[in-house]
Amino acid sequence: MQTNLPGIISVRIMENEPPIDALRLPDGRTGATLRSLCALLDIDKGRQVARIKRNPALSEALVLIVVDTPGGPQPTDILHTWAISVWATGLHISRLPEAKRPVALVLQREAFTEIERAFAERENNASAPPPPDPSPLPQSVWQDAYTFIDHLKALYEETQNQVAVVQYDQQSQALRITALEAGNASPAKGLSGQRLAYIYQRADKLRQAQGYPIADVLAGLAAHFRVADIYDLPEKDWPAVLDWFASLLEE
Numbered sequence: 001m002q003t004n005l006p007g008i009i010s011v012r013i014m015e016n017e018p019p020i021d022a023l024r025l026p027d028g029r030t031g032a033t034l035r036s037l038c039a040l041l042d043i044d045k046g047r048q049v050a051r052i053k054r055n056p057a058l059s060e061a062l063v064l065i066v067v068d069t070p071g072g073p074q075p076t077d078i079l080h081t082w083a084i085s086v087w088a089t090g091l092h093i094s095r096l097p098e099a100k101r102p103v104a105l106v107l108q109r110e111a112f113t114e115i116e117r118a119f120a121e122r123e124n125n126a127s128a129p130p131p132p133d134p135s136p137l138p139q140s141v142w143q144d145a146y147t148f149i150d151h152l153k154a155l156y157e158e159t160q161n162q163v164a165v166v167q168y169d170q171q172s173q174a175l176r177i178t179a180l181e182a183g184n185a186s187p188a189k190g191l192s193g194q195r196l197a198y199i200y201q202r203a204d205k206l207r208q209a210q211g212y213p214i215a216d217v218l219a220g221l222a223a224h225f226r227v228a229d230i231y232d233l234p235e236k237d238w239p240a241v242l243d244w245f246a247s248l249l250e251e
Contacts, residue, residue: 020037033077
């Protein structure tokens with residue numbers, strides 16, 4: 001249990017809805033309090049803790065820390081940012097209050113981007129000199145800015161998907177060359193090219209079905225098995241990899 005972590009920030013993903021309380025963990029990753037996520041959707045936190053712990057793809061993404069609050073140190077459940085969209089996708093949206101259903105959909109698509117952007121902005125502001133007081137900008141300028149930000153977000157997600165595909169193609173070619181040089185022998189460690197191809201196919205299916213980028217799926221898979229990259233997954237974990245995808249796709 002980590003203690004006395006400072007720096008909680010409020011991240012609002014929809015106007016007129018409660019914000020998400022987010023913080024940066026000692027390992028550099030970000031997360032959000034499960035209490036604030038449940039408050040945003042008006043659902044019971046205790047039931048969600050139990051659901052997360054039953055899911056092998058999510059259980060290791062939930063950590064208990066002690067956070068300094070105005071009322072003193074408080075134990076708090078934190079869900080890693082990469083896992084929020086996975087958790088939200090597993091909710092039964094039809095059972096939510098009608099007013100909260102669109103909030104759940106936005107949470108699935110926007111939570112990761114908005115939290116990471118909030119921390120990036122805070123850290124950039126902390127290192128930059130204070131700007132001069134700006135003159136009020138006309139409403140049209142703000143509208144153009146929001147349109148541009150939305151364009152950048154879409155471009156970023158598309159780029160991440162393209163990078164993931166290129167990385168797979170490069171790795172696949174390297175595996176073929178290695179196999180030819182070794183007389184069609186399998187690589188010394190890691191998964192075969194065929195199994196890596198299957199991983200990318202399943203990641204793309206998740207992208208089509210649930211909307212989060214391929215790169216986020218691959219990062220979540222690597223984080224779950226505690227490896228730097230999916231190419232480091234050992235052959236012995238292949239059955240567990242299949243179970244991980246099956247739990248996300250509810251197969």
